[in-house]
Amino acid sequence: MLRSPSNTSSRCRRAPLHRGRHGLLACALATLLAGAALPARAQSPEAEPPVFRLEQLITLARDAHPALAAARARVDSAQAAVRSAGALRNPEVEFLTGRQHARVPGAAAGSASSLSITQPIEWPALRGARVQAAEAALDGTRASATGFTLELLAELKRRYYGVLRSEAELQNAREDLALADQIRSRVAVRVDSGEAPRFELVRADTEQLNARRALRAAELRVRQAQHELRRLVGPTLPESFRLGTDAEEAPLGATPQPPGLMRAALLERHPELQAARAEVRAAQARLDVERQQRLPTLALRGGVSREPDLRASQLGVVVSVPLFDRRAGPVAEAEAELRRLSYALSDRELQLTQQLDTAWQQYQIAAAQVTALESGILRQAESAMRIAEAAYRSGERGILEWLDTQRAFRQARNDLDSARFDLRVARVELERLQAQLP
Numbered sequence: 001m002l003r004s005p006s007n008t009s010s011r012c013r014r015a016p017l018h019r020g021r022h023g024l025l026a027c028a029l030a031t032l033l034a035g036a037a038l039p040a041r042a043q044s045p046e047a048e049p050p051v052f053r054l055e056q057l058i059t060l061a062r063d064a065h066p067a068l069a070a071a072r073a074r075v076d077s078a079q080a081a082v083r084s085a086g087a088l089r090n091p092e093v094e095f096l097t098g099r100q101h102a103r104v105p106g107a108a109a110g111s112a113s114s115l116s117i118t119q120p121i122e123w124p125a126l127r128g129a130r131v132q133a134a135e136a137a138l139d140g141t142r143a144s145a146t147g148f149t150l151e152l153l154a155e156l157k158r159r160y161y162g163v164l165r166s167e168a169e170l171q172n173a174r175e176d177l178a179l180a181d182q183i184r185s186r187v188a189v190r191v192d193s194g195e196a197p198r199f200e201l202v203r204a205d206t207e208q209l210n211a212r213r214a215l216r217a218a219e220l221r222v223r224q225a226q227h228e229l230r231r232l233v234g235p236t237l238p239e240s241f242r243l244g245t246d247a248e249e250a251p252l253g254a255t256p257q258p259p260g261l262m263r264a265a266l267l268e269r270h271p272e273l274q275a276a277r278a279e280v281r282a283a284q285a286r287l288d289v290e291r292q293q294r295l296p297t298l299a300l301r302g303g304v305s306r307e308p309d310l311r312a313s314q315l316g317v318v319v320s321v322p323l324f325d326r327r328a329g330p331v332a333e334a335e336a337e338l339r340r341l342s343y344a345l346s347d348r349e350l351q352l353t354q355q356l357d358t359a360w361q362q363y364q365i366a367a368a369q370v371t372a373l374e375s376g377i378l379r380q381a382e383s384a385m386r387i388a389e390a391a392y393r394s395g396e397r398g399i400l401e402w403l404d405t406q407r408a409f410r411q412a413r414n415d416l417d418s419a420r421f422d423l424r425v426a427r428v429e430l431e432r433l434q435a436q437l438p
Helices: 005-014 017-043 054-064 068-084 124-193 198-233 259-269 271-292 330-392 399-433
Strands: 094-100 112-120 297-306 311-320
Touching: 054 068, 054 124, 054 198, 068 124, 112 311, 124 198, 124 271, 124 399, 198 399, 259 271, 259 330, 259 399, 271 330
Parallel strands: none
Antiparallel strands: 094 112, 112 297, 297 311
16 A cells, blocks of 8 residues: 655654664665555546437537538538529720821821720620529538538438447347356356366357357457447547437437428428429520520610711611521420429439338338337347246256257347337438428
């Protein structure tokens, strides 16, 4: 036991004088050792990794994930495109200068210059159609950004539940190894006493090795799952962290709405469908732009020219007459693009509806598995394992029966963890399809 330097010094002062130099050296050495040991004991233990819950991880991802920041930048770019679409045309200024030389007698010679200003005039319908196309593109960009955020956060939740599942498997592997160690110790005692054949010790050693291998594999899966979760949260999440909720306490989610209501919510507010509808509106506006460009374009032009003996002022109109190019090609391209996007919207609605039906079926299957495993299968497997253990201790059954019941119990327990994970993932998928952002 370590003591403070003050207590050691007081004992050295009280030491008898006949100890001489050897006693003094021993006391001094004890004092130095005690003083050196105090800082080591006073140091605080190694700091534990921080604990994060699902809500905190979602907040970190929203605030600092680079991909979400890039999506917000795309929205800002689309907003700037709307301002560009509504901007008026700039005037064109032309200035010429030079000299005028006389080629006939009596003609004036000297410097000459001209200044002209041309202001293009757009039809209001043309600019309005261009602005509508830019606004529709902005709506589509916003919907795409929302959809990307929805996809990323849904994947984050799936990875979060994946980490919980891996941690549950790790805890189960630790319990299995502890149980294998106990079995090996009991079997070794019985083999040494001659109550059981040596074959049972070989089987116990095999089960112990398998349990250790499963434990190492579970530890690797936990680290891999945490790495994938950190990739989705962003660089603000430290490399070493813990989750604040274990697998059994993680909520399985409330019962989802009936399929009819979920389908209506999907068709109304899913970001992919909103983006597709915005693309259709943008294509319709681009078609209007092409049709409006069939009309003649106007520009006001005024100018002043100066010659050595003359000064002239002019004001007129410049008209571009669509005589040869009626923009048949661009109009046909815009019409075909509009039809393509309309068909793509219908196809996407069908695909998402089928995904919703599949997710609903998976949710029902997972919920039924969880109910069956929690209510009967796991309890029966645990009871069978306890009965086999008692029978083995009393000598009525061999170790093979006991190990078989343990494997059956572990399989049922692992099936329950997998079913809970599948249920949570199906719930996340239903929320994603209904555009329920966390």
